[in-house]
Amino acid sequence: MRINERQLAQVNDRINALVTAGSFYGKKLKEAGITHVADAEEFEKLPFSEKADLRDAYPLGLMTAPEEEIVRIHSSSGTTGLPVIIPYTAKDVDDWGEMFRRCYETAGIGKGDRIQITPGYGLWTAGIGFQNGCEKLGAMAVPMGPGNTEKQLQMMMDLKTTVLCSTSSYALLLAEEIERRGIRDKIHLKKGVIGSERWSKAMRERIQGILGIELYDIYGLTEIYGPGIGINCKGSDYMHIWDDYLYLEIIDPVTGKNLPDGEWGEIVITTLVKEGAPLIRYRTHDLSRIIPGKCECGRSYPRIDIIKGRTDDMIKIKGVNVFPAQIEEVLAKFEEASSEYQIRISHLDGRDTMRLYVEAVSGHVDFAELSKKIAAKTKAAIGFTPIVKVVEAGLLPRSEKKSKRVFDERYD
Numbered sequence: 001m002r003i004n005e006r007q008l009a010q011v012n013d014r015i016n017a018l019v020t021a022g023s024f025y026g027k028k029l030k031e032a033g034i035t036h037v038a039d040a041e042e043f044e045k046l047p048f049s050e051k052a053d054l055r056d057a058y059p060l061g062l063m064t065a066p067e068e069e070i071v072r073i074h075s076s077s078g079t080t081g082l083p084v085i086i087p088y089t090a091k092d093v094d095d096w097g098e099m100f101r102r103c104y105e106t107a108g109i110g111k112g113d114r115i116q117i118t119p120g121y122g123l124w125t126a127g128i129g130f131q132n133g134c135e136k137l138g139a140m141a142v143p144m145g146p147g148n149t150e151k152q153l154q155m156m157m158d159l160k161t162t163v164l165c166s167t168s169s170y171a172l173l174l175a176e177e178i179e180r181r182g183i184r185d186k187i188h189l190k191k192g193v194i195g196s197e198r199w200s201k202a203m204r205e206r207i208q209g210i211l212g213i214e215l216y217d218i219y220g221l222t223e224i225y226g227p228g229i230g231i232n233c234k235g236s237d238y239m240h241i242w243d244d245y246l247y248l249e250i251i252d253p254v255t256g257k258n259l260p261d262g263e264w265g266e267i268v269i270t271t272l273v274k275e276g277a278p279l280i281r282y283r284t285h286d287l288s289r290i291i292p293g294k295c296e297c298g299r300s301y302p303r304i305d306i307i308k309g310r311t312d313d314m315i316k317i318k319g320v321n322v323f324p325a326q327i328e329e330v331l332a333k334f335e336e337a338s339s340e341y342q343i344r345i346s347h348l349d350g351r352d353t354m355r356l357y358v359e360a361v362s363g364h365v366d367f368a369e370l371s372k373k374i375a376a377k378t379k380a381a382i383g384f385t386p387i388v389k390v391v392e393a394g395l396l397p398r399s400e401k402k403s404k405r406v407f408d409e410r411y412d
């Protein structure tokens, strides 16, 4: 997938706006002497923008449209230091709503639905994003915001809510509460739209198991409108991305070079029509890959895989970037292997070695045979052969929180 003529023209229009406004990226371009990109190659040489740049622009340095046209700001929670403030024009708010409406529509949600929105309202983009899209769709919004499980369940029953919008952890909490109280038959939920955070297959199956609803993954980040820039379609895990508003690239997070479709790397997003705070080649640090080919649903919007973590999870070994997600994908192909694994990287006799410990499922498993098969499949996925050791079920440590699976002992 490469940037097309229409998208290039839109990028040039945004470059023009950024340079004219003298915002941080405009200055960056001016210094580099760039005011126009002629083709995909030139586009792929444009400098990236980073969260740190956005933070440096605090409070309103990202503003690219005249202030009279700014109707709203949103802010991402800054875990360290200053937050990032994103200004929106009326058109930005409208475009975002349209993208979100399309997300609902892709999930088969329509005017007759009642949508209970549990993400938070306020400075951040969550609740209000779900709300905008819902109103544009013409469905009935039940704007609950987070917490107060008692009231959530009451409204869910009395209003016969058909769609739940929430984080995966809150969806699980509500599902378990519904199960505990034995009120599933009073609940009318058919679908769940789950905000982007990394969540396990087991968690998904648990929610589905209790509630028996279809679950959809919605993607987005505050810097780029908010949630709603993409969603999976029925029967597929892959998310369609609205490429009439955004251009998405996958890059090698170390070299910054563009990767071919199908390869895992970091998502980089360019906003094509955003006015308040356009972003060119914004590094999200989210890991995914572009899915080549057409989707069975018939939509021609490009697709990405489920977000498999952050670039910070990446390991560099033997000159190759390895992501835990790649290992998980290999293990998922073996019925005899559980989803539990551990990676240990060490430096022995002048070279790096990767050991992969895999737990067998209980039952009769030929450990030596399984090790060999996993090693071969892993080589096909990452380019070199690790030392694979299959261990008994339950041997690898479990954790209530996210288990630590990668141990880099090279620098200990």
Ligand code: ZN
Pocket: 233, 234, 236, 240, 295, 296, 297, 298, 299
């Ligand atoms: Zn599709």
